Structure formats: structure tokens, C-alpha cells
Amino acid sequence: MTPSHRPALTLDALGKKCPVPIIMLADRIREVPIGQTIEVLADDPAAKTDVPAWCTLKSQEFVGANDRPVGWSFLIRRSY
């Protein structure tokens, strides 16, 4: 992960089923400054689709997803 992609906040949603990871993301994205990123750790397979879909719906920027030993790390940039 490049320094510019270092998240300002990381949310641990491991073990939580959708839609909980999305609810956590929606609740807390405003805690990071506009232009900064927030990271969500999740292992529900639905999150792989739902995090990018949420970003599209809410006009936030989906930066990418990385595999972890358990689940994935999703990076989202707050755009407004």
C-alpha cells in the first residue's frame, strides 16, 4: 500500500455479515477528512460486491480491495 493510500481510519468488520460492514462504513466515513481514505476489514463474501456498490450509490471513491489472510481490506476515499 503506497503512503498516499494509508488510511486515516480502519474499521474492523471481520466476522460481521452484510449489511453490517456497510452500515459501519456509512456511519463513520465522515470521521476522515475529505480526500482521505477509510479502510474496512471484512470477511463476508457479500462485502466484495457491496462495498464498491455502496461507493457508486453514494458517490464515494472506491480505491481498491486487497486480499488478507482472512477476508479483504477495502479502501474508500471520502469525496465529499
Added chain:
Amino acid sequence: MAAGTKAAGGPDPAGTTSAGDGYFDAASAEPLHPSARDVLLDALDNGWADPARLHREARRAQLMLNQARESVAAELGCWPDELSFTSSGTQAVHLAVLGAVQARQSASRGPGHLVASAVEHSAVLNAADWLHQRTGAAVTVTGVNSLGRADVAEFAAAAGRDRTLLACLQSANHEVGTIQPVAEAADACARARVPLLVDAGASAGRLPVPAGWSLLTASARKWGGPAGVGILAVRRTTRWRDPFPPDDREGRRVPGFPNVPEILAAAASLTAMSKERGAMDGALRALIARIRATVPDRVPDAVVHGDPDARLPHIVTFSCLYVDGEALVTELDRAGFSVSSGSACVADTRQPSHVLAAMGALTHGNVRVSLPRAASDSAVTEFLDALPPIVARIRETVRAATPRRSEALPEETP
């Protein structure tokens, strides 16, 4: 739904089925058509014998089976000898995929290659994967746009690859209702000399079958026939080889004694649905259009999926953000509305709906409404009134149970 309108599963006054006014799951099973019920009862008395024997009872069953075959073949646009009855739509798909591929595989030229759109019914994708596991056949799954419509250019390019043995494209999607570009796909397959399987499970009885298929599959329970009847049609010009131990039944394509009474009922229902289509299509189409327009208007953060115009008349799926799909289906059932959901927490597996995932759509909190032929305007109005408070209540419950302040994790060392 007003008290008493869904009376404890008893027969409705029309005397046909126990479906309540709020039964909106026709894409799983359309209630038995009254004409199918009459035919079924008669055929149970008269069509029980083994149609393969030579005695009079057998000849009577054989005659009935032939009539059903001719009638279904005429509705679907094929020759009677091209059409076999199976025990389900899933069995029809498995036989279509395995038989078409194995007829064209050869030891000297390798296991070959199959193509399927990403939004095919799981029966198609599972059969393709099974062939991959067992025979080493390569499988290319091609993409769809955000409305769920197959990318024809990608599909055609994949079908044009060397040693492609079969391409599979549904007539319309069973979850979001989007109609697929079968004519264009069929042109590409004809140019590449690749047989095309069209799974018409979602559309048969609702829309005319598109032209250009080499193999066609469908399921009678989705057009108001009984469960346990599927359709497999193989063009005379299409090579197909029985993938299972040989059996003489159904043109040597389907093993086992055919269920003559249910097949007759399935044929009667298809004929009836086809006759009623003109009147039914417009009414259902307008009700679905109303749901498509009203849900996002009344429910905050709801998204309607699929093509708004090029779609099946009776199906719509929408997703409500921040809602658990299982809770939504359960609460709607409690209110008298029977719907289905492709959310991972509702399905048997933890995998979310592969259709919504392929479209890049939200996979949680989704509801598929599929209207039966008798769906009423007032039942849809009641559904649209009941939905917003149910969604609001579930959102409150889910949010209350969600951790508001998870600890920020220490950064990982690179």
C-alpha cells in the same frame, strides 16, 4: 394486507389454489393454472399407464403424451421429435449442457471450451463447472452491464475461440427480468458454428421464445404447470449425446418413465398462458412499472435493478441499503406478502446472488417481486404501502445492533 384476505391457506373463492393475494413469487412457482388442474385430474384417471407398452391403457397414455408434446412444441416453436420432457428445468439444463458438449468432445482434440454469461441460472453455471472439473473443459464466463444485459461483443468473441463446443445465454434473467440479446448471440454462434443453449426458464409462457437456439430448456412450474416437468428441446441439426447410461424414453434423451399426467397439465397451462398473454402482459407490465417507480420514491436508499424497458412483464428486484434480506422477507411474509431474496443470508450458501454481483449491484437487502397471472392492482398498492415502514423498522433494529465505535486497528507493517 387487510385481515382475512390471506385466509389461512384455504382455497380462494375462484377455486384454484391456496395462493394469497400477496403471493408475489411466481418466478419460483406460478400457482397451478385452473385449466392445468382440470387436465391433471382427468389425466390421473386416464394417463397413468406406461406409454411405452402396447396394450390399450398404454396406447391411451401414449396418445395423451403425444398430444402434450405437439402442443408444447407448437408453443415453443420446434418439432415434436425435438422436444423431450424432463423431471425439472434443472435436469433439462444439465442434460442440454452435458449432452451437447460431450457429443463434440474428442480424445484427439482435447476437452474444448464452453461459454456462459455471468448471469445464467446456477444450473447452467454448475453444469459448466462440473464439465470443467470432470473433463478439463475450459469455461469462459462473460460479463453483463449494470442492467444485467449480456455483453454481446464479449460473448461473441468467446464463442469464436477455437474448440468452443457450446455457448449458453438465457432468454431473460430470472432475478432482475432483463431480456438478453439472444438474436445477436445466435448470429455470432451461427458464424462460429457453435451450438447455442437458450435457457428460457424465466420467460417461457410469458414471452415468445427467441429464434436462433440449438438447444432450449424451460420449467413448467414457472408458467403455471405442476412441479416436476421440465423441457429439453434439441434441434434435429444439433449433435447431442446421452451423457448418462442409455434409456429408451423421451427420444433417448431423458431416463425414466415420463410423468404423463403432469406433462399434460403442463401443456394445458402453457396453452392457457399463451392465450391469456395479450391481456395479462400489459396489466403485469404496468404493475411492475409502478413498483419500479414507487419503491425508490417512498423508500430512502432503495435501488431498482434490471432493464426498465427490455424486461420480463412480471419480475422486478430491488435492494434496500442497510437492510438484512432475510429480515425483509420475514417481515413481508408476516404482513401477508410472499417474495424471494437473493441475499446471501437468505440463500443456502454464504455467497451473495451471482447475478447482482455480476451487475456490480448491491447484494444485500434485496427483494424479488414476481407477479402471478392473477396479481391485483390493490394487492400491489397494499404492498407499496406496507414496504416503507417495514424497511424503516428493520433499519432501526440493524443499526441498534451495529457497533458504533470500533477501535481503530494499529497499522500493519508493510
